[in-house]
Amino acid sequence: MLQTFLRSKQSLTHHLPSRPFGFFVAQDYNPDFKSCLESQHLIKSDKDYRFAVVGCGPAGFYCAKQILKNVANVRVDIFDRNPHPFGLVRTGVAPDHPEMKKIEKDYEEVLKDTERCQFYGNVWIGANGGVSISKLKELYSGVILAYGATSERDLGLPSEKSLLGILSSRQMASWYNGSLDKDVLYDQDLALEQVKNVVIVGNGNVAMDISRVLMKDPEKMAPHDIPTPVLEHLRKTRINSISLVGRRGAVQSAFTIKEIREISRIPDLTMYALKQELLDSFTEASEREQHPDFSVHARGIQRRTEFIKQTSVILENEEQVREVVERKEGRKFILRYLNKPVELLGEQRVKGVKFERMRLEGSAGDQRAVAVEPKQVTTMDCELLIKSIGYKSQPIEGITFNTKTHTVPNLMGCVLNDKDEPQPGLYVAGWLKRGPSGIIDATLRDSVETFRIIKHHLDNEMLPEKHTKPEDVQKAILENAANHQVVDYGDWQKIDAVERQEGSSRGKSREKILHKEEMLSISKKV
Numbered sequence: 107m108l109q110t111f112l113r114s115k116q117s118l119t120h121h122l123p124s125r126p127f128g129f130f131v132a133q134d135y136n137p138d139f140k141s142c143l144e145s146q147h148l149i150k151s152d153k154d155y156r157f158a159v160v161g162c163g164p165a166g167f168y169c170a171k172q173i174l175k176n177v178a179n180v181r182v183d184i185f186d187r188n189p190h191p192f193g194l195v196r197t198g199v200a201p202d203h204p205e206m207k208k209i210e211k212d213y214e215e216v217l218k219d220t221e222r223c224q225f226y227g228n229v230w231i232g233a234n235g236g237v238s239i240s241k242l243k244e245l246y247s248g249v250i251l252a253y254g255a256t257s258e259r260d261l262g263l264p265s266e267k268s269l270l271g272i273l274s275s276r277q278m279a280s281w282y283n284g285s286l287d288k289d290v291l292y293d294q295d296l297a298l299e300q301v302k303n304v305v306i307v308g309n310g311n312v313a314m315d316i317s318r319v320l321m322k323d324p325e326k327m328a329p330h331d332i333p334t335p336v337l338e339h340l341r342k343t344r345i346n347s348i349s350l351v352g353r354r355g356a357v358q359s360a361f362t363i364k365e366i367r368e369i370s371r372i373p374d375l376t377m378y379a380l381k382q383e384l385l386d387s388f389t390e391a392s393e394r395e396q397h398p399d400f401s402v403h404a405r406g407i408q409r410r411t412e413f414i415k416q417t418s419v420i421l422e423n424e425e426q427v428r429e430v431v432e433r434k435e436g437r438k439f440i441l442r443y444l445n446k447p448v449e450l451l452g453e454q455r456v457k458g459v460k461f462e463r464m465r466l467e468g469s470a471g472d473q474r475a476v477a478v479e480p481k482q483v484t485t486m487d488c489e490l491l492i493k494s495i496g497y498k499s500q501p502i503e504g505i506t507f508n509t510k511t512h513t514v515p516n517l518m519g520c521v522l523n524d525k526d527e528p529q530p531g532l533y534v535a536g537w538l539k540r541g542p543s544g545i546i547d548a549t550l551r552d553s554v555e556t557f558r559i560i561k562h563h564l565d566n567e568m569l570p571e572k573h574t575k576p577e578d579v580q581k582a583i584l585e586n587a588a589n590h591q592v593v594d595y596g597d598w599q600k601i602d603a604v605e606r607q608e609g610s611s612r613g614k615s616r617e618k619i620l621h622k623e624e625m626l627s628i629s630k631k632v
């Protein structure tokens with residue numbers, strides 16, 4: 107069977123993006139994939155199949171959509187711990203990017219097919235009072251894990267967890283997107299009115315989203331779905347500077363040109379970069395990384411580097427950086443490179459970060475940051491430190507988990523057991539499968555790959571027929587928690603209507619409900 111898997115792997119790999127720089131740009135999108143998706147021929151079997159999808163974000167939706175579209179006698183149940191659907195499209199995509207959120211309409215089409223698809227919101231899958239994976243395996247022909255990344259990577263520095271004013275990018279995005287997760291201590295930790303200078307470690311697109319939301323005029327976001335309490339907090343804010351710090355060089359910046367352009371257009375904002383850090387970024391290997399022959403990303407990378415060089419005011423030394431940070435007028439966005447955080451300063455609340463100077467080592471596409479000798483240390487003052495160094499998935503009971511990559515080991519989407527053997531009937535998609543990187547198109551691509559393995563198993567009759575009914579699923583949920591309130595699609599429509607109505611009365615697209623209990627009480631109403 108492994109041989110058959112590997113053969114199909116060869117036929118698929120040319121569609122998969124290479125990731126030499128850890129991010130995908132929009133141009134990566136390969137339209138062949140859409141046609142491949144359209145051309146899946148119907149799996150005509152007179153058997154009944156049932157699939158469970160764990161996680162109602164983009165990966166879960168794309169898997170559900172493909173199964174419903176291509177399998178004749180099938181029902182798909184989508185479970186989510188939240189009472190609302192849409193995963194990171196609702197709680198991750200920045201509120202000032204409403205065009206990205208339009209994709210929810212596409213996902214909604216899946217949920218509307220209530221004859222064949224059920225949404226089970228507010229249902230926990232896994233240990234600690236949830237429905238177990240073994241129970242799902244009893245009920246379904248196949249289980250697809252698509253619950254994403256609900257945690258974050260740490261810097262691994264002393265007092266990272268104890269000092270106030272240190273938040274992860276996940277917590278920041280959860281806050282300004284009105285997530286129901288209550289792990290941001292708004293008053294103490296965020297306290298934006300006390301914050302003049304922000305340091306962000308990591309320079310990916312999430313860091314850019316956060317910088318934009320903190321720096322742009324809140325009134326520009328007011329018509330969208332940003333929660334009113336967040337908007338009010340931002341209105342009281344006057345952030346003077348954001349230093350965006352990468353451990354590697356300018357060529358390895360993880361943000362895309364579109365995002366840096368958008369930041370640079372914020373009125374009253376000036377972008378800065380340090381001369382020596384830019385010079386040290388351009389190693390021979392970095393020059394090579396920008397050569398069109400090197401990779402499909404090279405031109406985009408080169409355009410981005412040019413943009414950084416041309417748009418930034420170049421500072422000569424640390425003293426000039428300090429002068430800029432202390433200057434009262436205008437907002438400053440300072441691109442820092444080749445700096446790795448080594449110590450957090452402050453007693454109760456963070457007041458600065460010590461960075462050690464790095465240099466690049468290694469060949470093109472594989473350059474690492476190593477400390478310069480003798481050591482050079484820089485301190486950046488801040489009242490808010492944001493760790494934007496990537497999200498992290500959590501393991502689920504009964505499924506092998508790679509604790510280094512924080513992903514579920516899989517072969518093209520089929521989960522592997524601890525002996526590396528594929529487990530037909532158990533699948534994975536999205537960030538839990540490939541790690542926390544890539545835009546929604548990349549998730550579409552890898553969900554197509556996961557579906558192709560499912561199709562392969564269906565074509566070869568490797569999955570059991572199931573006749574599970576909604577009552578059986580309800581029973582399994584209630585076995586773990588009596589009186590548990592499940593939120594179905596009809597209930598979500600009620601919540602959605604209240605949010606839209608409240609939004610419209612305030613001149614916004616939506617006013618998000620911030621408390622789970624309130625959502626549950628709306629969904630109960632007849």
Ligand code: NAP
Nearest residue numbers: 129308309310311312313353354360494495496542543544
């Ligand atoms: P990311 O793009 O992977 O960026 C992570 C950053 O953290 C990199 O600069 C990385 O540096 C740095 N980093 C990692 N570990 C570190 C450490 N221990 N110390 C210092 N720096 C460290 O992650 P992300 O920003 O969370 O974004 C996740 C994905 O979502 C990305 O693919 C992103 O493009 C996508 N996204 C897209 C949009 C959009 O299109 N508008 C918006 C949001 C998110 P190295 O490169 O040196 O590892």
